[in-house]
Amino acid sequence: MFFRCLGDTAERSRLKRMNDYTQHGDTSCLLHTIAVAYYSERLAGRFSARRNELIRGALLHDYFLYDWHDGLPERRVHGFTHPSAALRNALDDFELTEVEKDIIKKHMFPLTLTPPKYRESWAVCVVDKACSVYEVFAKNAYPKLKSLLKTNNSELYNLVASAV
Numbered sequence: 095m096f097f098r099c100l101g102d103t104a105e106r107s108r109l110k111r112m113n114d115y116t117q118h119g120d121t122s123c124l125l126h127t128i129a130v131a132y133y134s135e136r137l138a139g140r141f142s143a144r145r146n147e148l149i150r151g152a153l154l155h156d157y158f159l160y161d162w163h164d165g166l167p168e169r170r171v172h173g174f175t176h177p178s179a180a181l182r183n184a185l186d187d188f189e190l191t192e193v194e195k196d197i198i199k200k201h202m203f204p205l206t207l208t209p210p211k212y213r214e215s216w217a218v219c220v221v222d223k224a225c226s227v228y229e230v231f232a233k234n235a236y237p238k239l240k241s242l243l244k245t246n247n248s249e250l251y252n253l254v255a256s257a258v
């Protein structure tokens with residue numbers, strides 16, 4: 095189910111463009127986003143009747159589509175502003191449910207003040223932080239996830255592999 099939803103979201107959006115931008119360390123925004131969605135689903139999928147929304151929302155949580163290391167003055171507030179930028183871009187590509195919107199809007203809590211409303215948004219909020227810390231320190235992050243991706247979606251795998 096995860097890889098079906100990932101493939102479908104990638105086909106219908108600008109998700110692949112996220113491979114051009116670095117998130118943390120040597121991890122691209124695309125790989126970060128796939129990892130956050132995958133581990134959020136692992137953490138909360140079995141407790142959720144909305145697994146598709148959990149995965150889709152997580153895949154779009156950082157859909158801001160720019161390089162936040164580019165040194166522009168407005169990047170100083172990137173941490174606060176990128177959830178709204180991601181939501182705007184996501185709404186250009188998809189009709190989103192309330193759960194998906196909440197996942198994107200609230201994932202930076204407590205930096206942004208409003209707490210997540212749904213268990214799916216809590217899961218993404220927590221997993222995003224864990225993944226971010228891991229990525230800062232990891233060299234060649236997520237080897238297991240990459241090999242799963244290789245089996246399930248070779249196009250996205252080739253893209254992700256080309257970024258490192």
Ligand SMILES: [Fe+2]
Binds near residue numbers: 155156176201202
């Ligand atoms: Fe984010």
Ligand SMILES: [Fe+2]
Binds near residue numbers: 130156
């Ligand atoms: Fe993130």
